[in-house]
Amino acid sequence: MDFSILAQASAGSDSASQAIVPVDLIWKQITSLGLIEAMTFLSFGSVCLLYGWRVFKILVVICFGLIGLVLGMSVTDRIVSMNSQLAGGLIGMGILAVLSVPLMKWGVSLLGALAGAIIASAIWYACNLPEQFMWAGALTGFVAGGMISFIVFKVAIMLFTSLGGSILMASGAMALLYLYEKTAPQIQDIVFNKKWFLSVVIVVPTIIGVILQNKFCKDSKDWEI
Numbered sequence: 001m002d003f004s005i006l007a008q009a010s011a012g013s014d015s016a017s018q019a020i021v022p023v024d025l026i027w028k029q030i031t032s033l034g035l036i037e038a039m040t041f042l043s044f045g046s047v048c049l050l051y052g053w054r055v056f057k058i059l060v061v062i063c064f065g066l067i068g069l070v071l072g073m074s075v076t077d078r079i080v081s082m083n084s085q086l087a088g089g090l091i092g093m094g095i096l097a098v099l100s101v102p103l104m105k106w107g108v109s110l111l112g113a114l115a116g117a118i119i120a121s122a123i124w125y126a127c128n129l130p131e132q133f134m135w136a137g138a139l140t141g142f143v144a145g146g147m148i149s150f151i152v153f154k155v156a157i158m159l160f161t162s163l164g165g166s167i168l169m170a171s172g173a174m175a176l177l178y179l180y181e182k183t184a185p186q187i188q189d190i191v192f193n194k195k196w197f198l199s200v201v202i203v204v205p206t207i208i209g210v211i212l213q214n215k216f217c218k219d220s221k222d223w224e225i
Contacts, residue, residue: 020131020132020134021125021131021134023191023192023198026198027188027191027192029171030171030174030175030178031175031178033171033172033175034179035176035179037172037175038171038172038173038175038176038179039172039176040172041168041169041171041172041175042168042169042172042173042176044165044168045164045165045166045167045168045169045170045171045172046165046169047165048161048162048164048165048168049161049162049165049166049169049205049206049208049209049212050165050209050212050213050216051213051216052157052158052160052161052162052164052165052209052213053154053157053158053161053213053216053217056108056157056161057104059160059161059164060100060104060107060108060111061097061100061101062097063100063107063111063160063164064096064097064099064100064107065093065094065096065097065100066093067096068089068092068093068094068095068096068097069089069090069092069093070089070092071092071096072088072089072090072091072092072093072095073085073086073088073089073092075088075092076088076089105153108149108153108156108157108160109146109149109150109153109156110146110149111156111160112145112146112148112149112155112156112157112159112160113142113143113145113146113149114142114145114160115145115156115159115160115163115206116141116142116143116144116145116146116148116159117138117139117141117142117145118138118141118163118202119141119145119163119202119203119206120137120138120140120141120142120144121134121137121138121141122198122199122202122203123137123199123203124137124138125195125198125199126195126196126199126200126203128195128196145159154214154217155210158209158210158213158214158217159206159210161209161213162205162206162207162208162209162210162213163202163206163209165205165209166201166202166203166205166206166209167202169205170198170201170202170205173201174187174191174201
């Protein structure tokens with residue numbers, strides 16, 4: 001009897017230590033949004049989801065600027081000192097933002113590959129597969145997204161803009177539900193106890209966004225890559 005209890009406790013601790021997805025951190029970022037921020041996320045996210053193909057060049061510059069900011073701050077923190085962290089982040093942001101303009105097609109392809117990796121990881125997480133092997137699903141999605149991006153360039157645009165819009169809209173909607181006292185406990189319970197929820201609210205709108213953007217692209221005659 002004692003051995004079975006110990007085995008169950010050990011299994012529980014192993015599964016807890018194998019948790020990779022930082023749900024606590026994600027939820028903390030969502031609940032830190034105020035009313036204005038949540039509405040902004042919803043508004044900007046809906047534009048990206050439905051009309052990202054119209055403003056994809058601006059979105060590519062913004063995305064690479066944010067990537068450069070994070071990379072610059074990380075590198076500066078490790079090499080120099082904490083006081084230069086912001087300066088390093090700004091330098092990295094400026095460099096990648098400027099480079100993304102002449103390398104626009106490569107940037108879109110990379111973002112399309114990253115979108116594929118995120119979607120594959122979300123599906124892996126929703127299927128309750130071992131989180132310590134999520135990198136395998138992410139790698140598969142990255143390769144698939146990269147191949148699709150190089151073969152059909154417009155798909156890469158629709159994929160990463162729809163995914164970005166979906167993430168923003170999901171974050172804004174959950175923040176609004178959390179701000180409303182009657183729905184706050186329910187949304188928090190679903191986020192932490194239903195592993196499929198976060199994946200569904202990201203992947204499903206992304207698919208809808210890709211379908212709608214593809215329709216809008218066909219109906220628009222004046223749009224060029």
